[in-house]
Amino acid sequence: MHYESNVREPLILGNKSYKDITIDVARPVETAAPKAWWIVFSISLVMFLWGVGCIMYTIGTGIGVWGLNKTVGWAWDITNFVWWVGIGHAGTLISAVLLLFRQKWRMAINRSAEAMTIFSVIQAGLFPLIHMGRIWLGYWVFPFPNQYGSLWVNFNSPLLWDVFAISTYLTVSTVFWYTGLIPDFAMIRDRAINPVQKHIYRILSFGWGGKAKAWQRFEEVSLVLAGLATPLVLSVHTIVSMDFATSVIPGWHTTIFPPYFVAGAIFSGFAMVQTLLLIVRRIFKMEDYITIQHIEMMNIVIMVTGSIVGVAYITELFIAWYSGVEYEQYAFLNRATGPYWWAYWSMMTCNVFSPQFMWFKKLRTNLIFTFLISIVVNIGMWFERFVIIVTSLHRDYLPSSWGMFSPTFVDIGIFIGTIGFFFVLFLLYARTFPVIAQAELKTILKSSGESQKKHHDPHGAH
Amino acid sequence: MAHTEHTPVVRALYLDDDVVLGAVKSLRDKGIKVKEVYSPFPIHGLDKVMGLKETRIAMAAFMYGLFGLTVAILITSYMMNMDWPQNIGGKPSMTWGMNMPAFVPIMFELTVFFAAHLMVWTFMVINKLYPGAAPQNPDPRTTDHHFMIEVAAGEGVVDALKETGAIEIVEA
Structure with a gap:
């Protein structure tokens, strides 16, 4: 019953037992942080604090401290928002979609990918809040009974759909993640020696004991949550794209946006998972669980989604020409050859050209190359959002109001701050949470463990 | 470990999930009631062998979903079409049915x-x-690499558990 074809490469390397998995997953929590962790954490914390300062300056003074002007009224704030939401998508894709497709290689990476989802959606959520200017009225985005009329939110607006989509996405991802964490917290609780640590994990593990009925329900809940999260994740970036697509701005008013945004989101999210996991497997010595095969699989996803994004870029150009609408045609001509040509061609190079290297097995199994590409892809995806937003706005129908956007130090500071905040959260997570879903991983040890597979091999070789 | 029930139980520890599966089967064949199994991960097929009923939590989720859909329909129709209808971008706000396409994302979410x-x-x-x-687990090792079967105490139970490959038996 634990048989799996030998054609499939093992997912857990080395001669591991259930006990070894426990020890390896608990190690980062139970031992002191390596020096590298402290270095990266300190840098991230400084970036984060710088960002906090810039956010406070923005709130205290107003969003006039940003580089926005009358022509470009949306720039880095919304670029960063879409970029972070997009990055979040890979986590749900790995934990939910790959669960439905029974892709067992997800098990070593889903925990960290989901953590990344939650932390990046938190960064994303910051931008709509601070760009309101008066953040203390932020609760006005929710339909609450009030004395102003009553004045309700506008359910016809994609911006409000976004409020519902992002809040549903953030909270559902969090409970999905947490439900999976409970048995693993229980494992750490039961191993803990330090009374303070034991007490904390006792609170976090909710008293989990691994009873048969609880496991039966647990598996059903995971499956149903995966079934709910799959359309949810697709809806989130679809709705984000509708913020643009339902407007009448040339360059935004495009029906291809929803699938194109979703593909781009998965593309950038997998790149970020790649960046994070290459560091995690190195610092915490998880090479036996997050194997080259895992890295290769994710690179294939990056290659496929990157190509989808490339097709979308070219389709946009074609449709702009084919539509015969000169404003559309100009918007795209201006993107590629106008004053922001460098942003457009950075986007094209990073997103369409660079993932094509992944057709070569040698390159997609090379860790350093993968790490570089993962960063290049995320730079490219940031430029994609910048190109869509700023180049569509900066030259509208009236040439006398054409303008350019340049960020101020506050724009840059807030963006850097969110990167710092993201890494602060992720690094704290990596030291205190089980970074691999060990309970789930133990279920495939007999079928996909390296030494267990050899044992099943009728020829005894390989 | 504090337990509310007073009936004495016997607990047996095992090191392998397949052995546990076989043990539960043979114990039940002998007419011994398996009260509980504690395991560090879900054992595939254990619920069937133990004779557990299928969980209805998915059906509950479906009902909750219908409830959420109803809430979405009620708040959009009340707020947008009854309490304060407005002309927003020329979208028809006379009836909820005409306005509905704009509410699909909200209904879904x-x-x-x-x-x-x-x-x-x-x-x-x-x-x-x-x-x-x-x-809830009486032995902390069952979240690591041990498995535990809990049966009601009785004559011959300990011997039956030993036969199934238990590595340790505790009467409590």
């Missing part, structure tokens, strides 16, 4: 929101899981 959250709350409540709850 609230369906998922209610289904997911209420299902997880239900899961926590029926399994008696809450922050700070006492660990």
Whole structure:
């Protein structure tokens, strides 16, 4: 019953037992942080604090401290928002979609990918809040009974759909993640020696004991949550794209946006998972669980989604020409050859050209190359959002109001701050949470463990 | 470990999930009631061997989803079409039915929101899981690499457990 074809490469390397998995997953929590962790954490914390300062300056003074002007009224704030939401998508894709497709290689990476989802959606959520200017009225985005009329939110607006989509996405991802964490917290609780640590994990593990009925329900809940999260994740970036697509701005008013945004989101999210996991497997010595095969699989996803994004870029150009609408045609001509040509061609190079290297097995199994590409892809995806937003706005129908956007130090500071905040959260997570879903991983040890597979091999070789 | 029931039980520890599966089968064949199995991970097929009923939590989630959909329909129709109808971008606001396409995203999101959250709350409540709850497993090793079968104490039970490959037996 634990048989799996030998054609499939093992997912857990080395001669591991259930006990070894426990020890390896608990190690980062139970031992002191390596020096590298402290270095990266300190840098991230400084970036984060710088960002906090810039956010406070923005709130205290107003969003006039940003580089926005009358022509470009949306720039880095919304670029960063879409970029972070997009990055979040890979986590749900790995934990939910790959669960439905029974892709067992997800098990070593889903925990960290989901953590990344939650932390990046938190960064994303910051931008709509601070760009309101008066953040203390932020609760006005929710339909609450009030004395102003009553004045309700506008359910016809994609911006409000976004409020519902992002809040549903953030909270559902969090409970999905947490439900999976409970048995693993229980494992750490039961191993803990330090009374303070034991007490904390006792609170976090909710008293989990691994009873048969609880496991039966647990598996059903995971499956149903995966079934709910799959359309949810697709809806989130679809709705984000509708913020643009339902407007009448040339360059935004495009029906291809929803699938194109979703593909781009998965593309950038997998790149970020790649960046994070290459560091995690190195610092915490998880090479036996997050194997080259895992890295290769994710690179294939990056290659496929990157190509989808490339097709979308070219389709946009074609449709702009084919539509015969000169404003559309100009918007795209201006993107590629106008004053922001460098942003457009950075986007094209990073997103369409660079993932094509992944057709070569040698390159997609090379860790350093993968790490570089993962960063290049995320730079490219940031430029994609910048190109869509700023180049569509900066030259509208009236040439006398054409303008350019340049960020101020506050724009840059807030963006850097969110990167710092993201890494602060992720690094704290990596030291205190089980970074691999060990309970789930133990279920495939007999079928996909390296030494267990050899044992099943009728020829005894390989 | 504090237990509310007073009936004495015998607990046997095992090192392998397949052995546990076989043990539960043979114990039940002998007419010994397996009260509980504690395991570090879900053992495929254990619920069937133990004779557990299928969980209905997915059906509960479906009902919660329908509830969320109803909430979405009620709030959009009340707020947008009854309490304060407005002309927004020329979208028809006379009846909810005409205005409905603009509300599909909200209806979808609230369906998922209610289904997911209420299902997880239900899961926590029926399994008696809450922050700070006492660990339900009598032996801390069962979240690591040990498996435990708990049966009601009785004549011949200990011998039967030994036969099934238990590495340690505790009468409590």
